[in-house]
Structure formats: C-alpha cells, structure tokens
Amino acid sequence: MGRRHQHEEHANHEAWAIPYGDLVTLLLAFFVVMYAMSSVNEGKYRILSDSLVAAFRGSPRTLQPIQVGEKSVGSGADINMTIVQQAMLNGQPRSMLEPSPLQVADQSQGARHAADNAYEAEHSSSAVAELESVAAEVEQAMGELIRDQMIVVRRHGLWVEVEIRTDILFPSGIAKLSEEAQNILKQLALTLKPFPNAIRVEGHTDNRPIKSAAFTSNWELSAARAASVVHLFTDAGMDPHRLAIVGLGEFRPAYPNDTEQNRNLNRRVLLVILSGSGNPEGEYAGDRGQPEVAPPPPPQPQAQPQPAVTTAQTIEPPASPGGR
Structure with a gap:
C-alpha cells in the first residue's frame, strides 16, 4: 500500500491584520471617549459660569464658553492668571479688575469695629x-x-x-x-x-x-x-x-x-x-420724656358760600294828615 503524501500547510502572511484591526478599533474607541469627555456642554457651562460670576463678581457679564488652549490676548492677558480666569474676564471692562467696593467697606467696617472695641476697653478701664x-x-x-x-x-x-x-x-x-x-x-x-x-x-x-x-x-x-x-x-x-x-x-x-x-x-x-x-x-433713659411728634391737624372744612339774601325794602304808606 502506497504511503499517503502529507500536504504542506501554506504560511498565512496576513495574520497581522487581525490584531491590527483590534488595535485600531480600541484606539478609535479611546479617542471617541476622550472626545466625549472633552466636549463642553454649553448649557451646563452657562449655569456654572453664572453661579461663579454671581458669587465673585456680581451679576454675570458674559456667556462666552471657556477658551481651550493658549491664553488669548484680552482684558486679562497682562495678568498672571489661569486660562479659566482669562476666559471669564475676556470681553469684560477693565473696571472688573478694580477692588470690589464691598471688600473695602468690609475692611473699613472691621477697622471701625476694632477702633470701637479699643475705645470701649479704654473707657471701661478708666471707668x-x-x-x-x-x-x-x-x-x-x-x-x-x-x-x-x-x-x-x-x-x-x-x-x-x-x-x-x-x-x-x-x-x-x-x-x-x-x-x-x-x-x-x-x-x-x-x-x-x-x-x-x-x-x-x-x-x-x-x-x-x-x-x-x-x-x-x-x-x-x-x-x-x-x-x-x-x-x-x-x-x-x-x-x-x-x-x-x-x-x-x-x-x-x-x-x-x-x-x-x-x-x-x-x-x-x-x-x-x-x-x-x-x-x-x-x-434708655435719654429717650424718655421727649415730646412726641404731634400728628398733623385735620384739614379744616371749607366754608360753604352763603346764598345772597335780598332784603326787601318795606315802603310805608304816607301818614294821613288827620292823625290817629
């Protein structure tokens, strides 16, 4: 009986395509996820931006989205700040960079309270x-x-x-x-x-x-x-x-x-x-004994115009020459 000849298997020169396709698919999914994470939801950003601006600056001044990338030249380009701060100041007037009057008032009020406390302490010690x-x-x-x-x-x-x-x-x-x-x-x-x-x-x-x-x-x-x-x-x-x-x-x-x-x-x-x-x-004794503010007098009723009275003249008859 003749010996069966065993066929030699051919080498698959395209076997690399399968892992390559898997790798490309994974990279595509990776970049899709990264893109989805990096995209800005404008509605959510507006809510966040309005809340932050209202808390730190008062009423919101701009609704522009955050600029991604290098800091652009604008109202805050010459100040050392983050990109988010630069984006929030972009397009706003220079007066926004000035100190808040509320902070100045708080500082002056704190200094006034400190002076009052010092005066009260000195007054108490002298008393x-x-x-x-x-x-x-x-x-x-x-x-x-x-x-x-x-x-x-x-x-x-x-x-x-x-x-x-x-x-x-x-x-x-x-x-x-x-x-x-x-x-x-x-x-x-x-x-x-x-x-x-x-x-x-x-x-x-x-x-x-x-x-x-x-x-x-x-x-x-x-x-x-x-x-x-x-x-x-x-x-x-x-x-x-x-x-x-x-x-x-x-x-x-x-x-x-x-x-x-x-x-x-x-x-x-x-x-x-x-x-x-x-x-x-x-x-409280200084507030006692003070005259009360008198209420305004009620309006006086205006005098009604009196109708004109015509006096009838009585014509007396001439006296009779004969007397009574």
Missing part, C-alpha cells in the same frame, strides 16, 4: 479706675461706720454698692431720717458730690407687712426711705439729675427673713454708684 477712687474716698470718709459694720462698700466692676443699714437711718416703720443719720448722710453726700457718677438709691424692707395711714405696703415704705436720702443729698448740693429712687420693698432680701437678725439686715438702703456720668436709670 473702673474712677469707681475705685470713689470707693476709696467713701471708705476713708466712713471708716468708723465701716469698722462697726453699719456701712458696707462692695465693688462690682462697673458699679459700687454702699449699703447703709436702717438701724442708723430710720426707726421702725418710719421713713423720716434720724438726727444721727442726717449727719452721716451729709458727710457721705459731701464725699460723693465732686464725682460725676450717677447714683441709684434703693430702699429695702423685711417681709413683715405694714399697713398704716402713711404706707399701705412695703413698696411705699421702701420708696419713701430712698426718697428721704435723695432729698438730703440734693439739700447738700448734689445734682438731682444724678440721682434716682428705687423702692424694692421686701422682694430683694439679702438674707432669709427667718430670724429677727436677718430681718434687721434686710432693712437697708443701697447707694448704687454707676460708672461714668450717664443717667441713673440706664441707657
């Missing part, structure tokens, strides 16, 4: 120093009574309290100053007179009710005692504009009203010496 001198003068003038704990001086930063117990001021249930109290308060008034500080005079009582012909409650009693001190101060030459009367009755006790000793301590008069030379009622 505290002035109050310290007032407290020192009172302690020197009332040294004996302070040692006997009949007068207490307390410092509270922007005000000083001078507490006077009513044992040396008023008898029980009475608002008239005793002779000893008048001498003490006159000395205190002469001490406080040279200073411009405003003073609130507060009257306090204990919680025992009172009802008499002169005072129907502790409100009236505390206010009357504070008024007695104020009258003595004005008689001693103090400016009445510096003084104010506050009657607090039994509602600001220093100690619980459960013992006779505590009730005695709660019956007191407080001089609250404020910082500065303002009103003793506080900052």
Whole structure:
C-alpha cells in the first residue's frame, strides 16, 4: 500500500491584520471617549459660569464658553492668571479688575469695629479706675461706720454698692431720717458730690407687712426711705439729675427673713454708684420724656358760600294828615 503524501500547510502572511484591526478599533474607541469627555456642554457651562460670576463678581457679564488652549490676548492677558480666569474676564471692562467696593467697606467696617472695641476697653478701664477712687474716698470718709459694720462698700466692676443699714437711718416703720443719720448722710453726700457718677438709691424692707395711714405696703415704705436720702443729698448740693429712687420693698432680701437678725439686715438702703456720668436709670433713659411728634391737624372744612339774601325794602304808606 502506497504511503499517503502529507500536504504542506501554506504560511498565512496576513495574520497581522487581525490584531491590527483590534488595535485600531480600541484606539478609535479611546479617542471617541476622550472626545466625549472633552466636549463642553454649553448649557451646563452657562449655569456654572453664572453661579461663579454671581458669587465673585456680581451679576454675570458674559456667556462666552471657556477658551481651550493658549491664553488669548484680552482684558486679562497682562495678568498672571489661569486660562479659566482669562476666559471669564475676556470681553469684560477693565473696571472688573478694580477692588470690589464691598471688600473695602468690609475692611473699613472691621477697622471701625476694632477702633470701637479699643475705645470701649479704654473707657471701661478708666471707668473702673474712677469707681475705685470713689470707693476709696467713701471708705476713708466712713471708716468708723465701716469698722462697726453699719456701712458696707462692695465693688462690682462697673458699679459700687454702699449699703447703709436702717438701724442708723430710720426707726421702725418710719421713713423720716434720724438726727444721727442726717449727719452721716451729709458727710457721705459731701464725699460723693465732686464725682460725676450717677447714683441709684434703693430702699429695702423685711417681709413683715405694714399697713398704716402713711404706707399701705412695703413698696411705699421702701420708696419713701430712698426718697428721704435723695432729698438730703440734693439739700447738700448734689445734682438731682444724678440721682434716682428705687423702692424694692421686701422682694430683694439679702438674707432669709427667718430670724429677727436677718430681718434687721434686710432693712437697708443701697447707694448704687454707676460708672461714668450717664443717667441713673440706664441707657434708655435719654429717650424718655421727649415730646412726641404731634400728628398733623385735620384739614379744616371749607366754608360753604352763603346764598345772597335780598332784603326787601318795606315802603310805608304816607301818614294821613288827620292823625290817629
């Protein structure tokens, strides 16, 4: 049997075309994707551009798309900036490059606030120093009574309290100053007179009710005692504009009203010496007492023209010659 001759396979010289075609297809897909990513959606860009321009520059000035590539010569060509910034400034007036007035206003406002804070700090420190001198003068003038704990001086930063117990001021249930109290308060008034500080005079009582012909409650009693001190101060030459009367009755006790000793301590008069030379009622006091703006008078009704009245003349008949 004859041996079968094996055919020799021919070499495929075009086998490179298949991977080449795959490579070209992949490159085409790659560039299509890159093109799709690089294309600008004008609608989305306008929204983004308007938002950015409105946030940083105010109202939008241009709707031109971003220039891709080298920076073109325009309103911002001579300034070191990015391509996006150059594109946003392209075609805009040179005034857009000037500092924003809002920023200048913010800077000036910040400087003004800093100056105000510095002035307030300096004013507060001077007011505290002035109050310290007032407290020192009172302690020197009332040294004996302070040692006997009949007068207490307390410092509270922007005000000083001078507490006077009513044992040396008023008898029980009475608002008239005793002779000893008048001498003490006159000395205190002469001490406080040279200073411009405003003073609130507060009257306090204990919680025992009172009802008499002169005072129907502790409100009236505390206010009357504070008024007695104020009258003595004005008689001693103090400016009445510096003084104010506050009657607090039994509602600001220093100690619980459960013992006779505590009730005695709660019956007191407080001089609250404020910082500065303002009103003793506080900052709002300057707006009170001002005349209100009178409303315009209503229009007066115009007088209606009166119709002309014709007076009829009465013609009397001639008298008869014969008389009556």
